[in-house]
Amino acid sequence: MSELPAPRRFSCRHATGLVHDQGAQVVDWIPTGHAPVLWLSPSTALERGRAVRGGVPICFPWFAEGPSGDLEPKHGFVRTLPWEMQSFESSDHEAVAVYRFTEEDVPDPALRALFPHRFEAEYVVRFGPELELELSVTNTDEHGFDFEEALHAYLVVGDVRRIRIEGLDGARYRDKVTDRDGCLQEGPLEPAAETDRVYESSADVRVVDPVLGRALRIRKRGSATTVVWNPWAEKAAGLPDVGADGWSGFVCVEGANVQGNAVHLEPEETHTMGYRVAVETLPGDPGASPA
């Protein structure tokens, strides 16, 4: 496989960012004055046609192995194919890139046959004081179809064993680790082992990270599913692109529409899913001695 071209670099007064045309994958967002927010594995392969481990992969038109459980590649075909950058604008305040992908960008007919529909996907990435991502899918065919989608964000955390994820209290979820449906989230989620949960939730989420002294606020729009994933030590050992020590430094909190929340579009209809991240600095440790 040939090497992936270098990502495009975006910058404005409030942030810098990097995006690979392959998968329109954002792999870096550093808001000015803060540490990086998106985790990118130092051992990921950067090869054409291979999934990049980190940043924000786009999963579409199916999630994981799809509704029937037998689709490949995992998470759909758009994350490993090149998208077209349609436009780019930069101001003092923000840098905005617009990417496009249609069924004609799928070169392999066998792959295309797995989702035999005409569609147009538009992805707007705004690097500014917040990271704003918007994935719009339009049905350009003459019949209706269903699809799944996820913005599979890898968020940097100081130590996943010490974070608290707020906003999912009361939500039902499918636990993919124990293979159980209909579980109920009570209180905040404090990951303590391998975590792979598909929540029925359109609520905003806050990842509180006492180690880095910050919280990441995630605001979703048009997303009825939130997926939370971390492989933990044992499973990560079998994922060479995560690295032995990498797993504790990230958590995936994904804005999605999957399984029972798959999106149905009639001809000419468009669905938009939005995912925004903002950084909040946590107040200092009240127990700390004054300087």
Ligand SMILES: O=P(O)(O)OC[C@H]1O[C@@H](O)[C@H](O)[C@@H](O)[C@@H]1O
């Ligand atoms: O290794 P991949 O294909 O990038 O997927 C990573 C994970 O992505 C998550 O979204 C899924 O819920 C997990 O089951 C999966 O393991």
